[in-house]
Amino acid sequence: MDSEYDVIVVGGGAAGENAADRAVKGGLTAAIVEKSLLGGACSYWACEPSKALLRPGTALHAARRVPGSREAVTGQLDVPAVLAHRDEASSHWDDSGQAQWAEGVGIKVIRGTARLTGARRLWVTDDDGNHFTLTARHAVVLATGSLPVIPKVPGLHNVRVWTTPDATSTQEVPESLAVIGAGVAGAELAQAFARLGSKVTMLARGSFLSAFPEDARNLVAEGLRADGVEILEGVSPEFAERTDDGAVRLTLPGDRTLKAERLLVAAGRRPALDGLGLPAFGIEPHLLRVDESGRVQGLSWLYAVGDCSGGAKLTHQGKYQARITGDAIVARSRDELDADVEPWSRWARTADVLAVPHVVFTDPEIASVGLTEEDAWEAGIRVRAVELPISVAGAWQHAEDYEGWAQFLVDEDARTLIGACFAGPDVAELLHAATIAIVGEVPLERLWHATPSFPTVSEIWLRFLEAYGL
Numbered sequence: 201m202d203s204e205y206d207v208i209v210v211g212g213g214a215a216g217e218n219a220a221d222r223a224v225k226g227g228l229t230a231a232i233v234e235k236s237l238l239g240g241a242c243s244y245w246a247c248e249p250s251k252a253l254l255r256p257g258t259a260l261h262a263a264r265r266v267p268g269s270r271e272a273v274t275g276q277l278d279v280p281a282v283l284a285h286r287d288e289a290s291s292h293w294d295d296s297g298q299a300q301w302a303e304g305v306g307i308k309v310i311r312g313t314a315r316l317t318g319a320r321r322l323w324v325t326d327d328d329g330n331h332f333t334l335t336a337r338h339a340v341v342l343a344t345g346s347l348p349v350i351p352k353v354p355g356l357h358n359v360r361v362w363t364t365p366d367a368t369s370t371q372e373v374p375e376s377l378a379v380i381g382a383g384v385a386g387a388e389l390a391q392a393f394a395r396l397g398s399k400v401t402m403l404a405r406g407s408f409l410s411a412f413p414e415d416a417r418n419l420v421a422e423g424l425r426a427d428g429v430e431i432l433e434g435v436s437p438e439f440a441e442r443t444d445d446g447a448v449r450l451t452l453p454g455d456r457t458l459k460a461e462r463l464l465v466a467a468g469r470r471p472a473l474d475g476l477g478l479p480a481f482g483i484e485p486h487l488l489r490v491d492e493s494g495r496v497q498g499l500s501w502l503y504a505v506g507d508c509s510g511g512a513k514l515t516h517q518g519k520y521q522a523r524i525t526g527d528a529i530v531a532r533s534r535d536e537l538d539a540d541v542e543p544w545s546r547w548a549r550t551a552d553v554l555a556v557p558h559v560v561f562t563d564p565e566i567a568s569v570g571l572t573e574e575d576a577w578e579a580g581i582r583v584r585a586v587e588l589p590i591s592v593a594g595a596w597q598h599a600e601d602y603e604g605w606a607q608f609l610v611d612e613d614a615r616t617l618i619g620a621c622f623a624g625p626d627v628a629e630l631l632h633a634a635t636i637a638i639v640g641e642v643p644l645e646r647l648w649h650a651t652p653s654f655p656t657v658s659e660i661w662l663r664f665l666e667a668y669g670l
């Protein structure tokens with residue numbers, strides 16, 4: 201094995217793989233050091249398995265909402281078949297296909313745990329405890345992902361908790377499940393397990409899905425409640441203990457208790473930057489900042505992409521950052537790019553601030569992109585919100601009782617869209633149109649010419665422009 205590569209990526213999740221791929225496509229040599237499965241969290245423990253657990257319930261529910269197909273659907277979810285579908289979606293936790301892809305595109309995969317020991321130099325320990333040094337000629341890219349935040353609840357350390365990988369890879373559906381945290385992971389997994397037969401109770405420190413507009417999160421809360429999920433808002437556990445029968449009992453404010461067979465902690469994630477040797481370079485892991493090209497501030501050779509680099513923790517955004525960073529490293533290796541990076545150029549993560557798409561894959565879904573109304577006012581933008589129910593012919597065709605809500609945010613001076621949020625069944629597929637309108641800064645007068653097909657849910661775009669006054 202060579203000990204020198206142009207680019208060395210630490211962490212082979214979605215972000216790391218894409219950074220290495222772009223470097224190789226640009227003519228550089230690249231290696232990925234990975235301590236677990238190549239493909240990372242998304243492939244084995246996060247997006248793929250969680251969506252595979254959710255999709256069968258969504259499909260069944262959709263069939264029940266259309267007269268004609270409703271009558272044909274008489275059974276319940278087949279739990280073993282759902283779990284088998286999830287196993288398949290997670291490649292049975294086998295990364296050989298991924299390793300084959302990497303080697304095929306010219307990326308060297310090195311199994312082990314890496315830490316920085318000098319500028320462009322890494323110390324790697326493999327699974328057998330062997331050590332070796334790797335040197336990067338141009339750049340080291342950190343793509344080490346994120347770790348769950350475990351809240352400081354007295355007694356919690358004595359209790360066996362599930363974090364999200366335990367929930368997404370389980371082979372058993374618990375009779376009852378308590379969930380600490382009512383963000384995206386908590387909401388999706390609460391619904392998945394409720395539909396698989398668990399009695400689910402969610403504890404939200406603040407509001408359920410607090411990052412989204414109230415009308416959107418109310419629709420999702422209604423959907424979860426219809427599946428039997430109990431949502432307790434403004435509630436954080438005060439104490440946790442193991443019961444004699446191996447279950448978990450939580451003490452809640454007001455001396456209430458909650459007993460559940462399993463306890464899932466989905467209370468947020470933090471960048472996984474410990475143990476990488478960053479303090480020796482004057483960087484406290486929790487203070488790591490990157491510039492628009494993904495370069496760690498203060499170091500010309502160190503970059504970070506994906507969950508570990510701050511910002512939205514989403515696969516597609518990490519991959520976007522990785523494409524930008526990989527190309528920036530290539531450009532700098534050819535002296536085609538200096539320190540300054542133009543916004544919206546191919547070396548700038550401009551969409552990280554202005555156009556991050558985010559889908560909550562519950563049923564109904566939430567799909568949002570761009571600034572929120574609060575962000576816009578804070579940024580000094582004169583924003584107008586147009587909010588309306590998704591009440592178009594396409595919605596009635598989609599489901600008898602279709603209920604949806606949309607919000608469009610317009611920069612009143614530029615007369616362009618700067619944010620959008622949709623809530624309702626299958627709204628995820630409406631999102632990319634909004635992302636394109638925002639990234640392309642398409643004037644509303646031009647959007648007026650983008651005719652949505654009849655009868656599709658996309659007709660909500662026409663209703664928006666009419667409501668806006670065009």
Ligand SMILES: Cc1cc2nc3c(=O)[nH]c(=O)nc-3n(C[C@H](O)[C@H](O)[C@H](O)COP(=O)(O)OP(=O)(O)OC[C@H]3O[C@@H](n4cnc5c(N)ncnc54)[C@H](O)[C@@H]3O)c2cc1C
Binds near residue numbers: 213235241251346
């Ligand atoms: C339950 C759940 C569901 C989700 N669903 C979605 C979704 O539907 N859509 C979406 O966009 N996002 C989703 N996300 C978020 C998404 O999973 C993450 O944003 C994404 O996986 C991050 O990719 P990454 O490459 O940055 O990190 P990771 O995929 O975590 O990869 C980091 C890799 O680095 C390795 N590593 C760490 N330290 C070292 C070291 N020192 N040496 C060598 N290797 C190291 C790790 O083993 C790991 O493989 C979900 C998250 C969760 C928790």
Ligand SMILES: NC(=O)c1ccc[n+]([C@@H]2O[C@H](COP(=O)([O-])OP(=O)(O)OC[C@H]3O[C@@H](n4cnc5c(N)ncnc54)[C@H](O)[C@@H]3O)[C@@H](O)[C@H]2O)c1
Binds near residue numbers: 435466
């Ligand atoms: N569909 C998707 O794209 C998807 C799905 C799942 C996760 N993710 C990503 O993974 C990351 C982690 O998801 P997450 O849901 O864990 O984080 P999150 O930050 O979205 O939500 C965490 C929630 O836990 C609550 N919380 C924290 N401590 C608590 C306590 N002691 N008691 C009660 N509630 C408490 C917080 O108030 C917050 O609402 C997110 O950044 C998200 O972007 C994405």
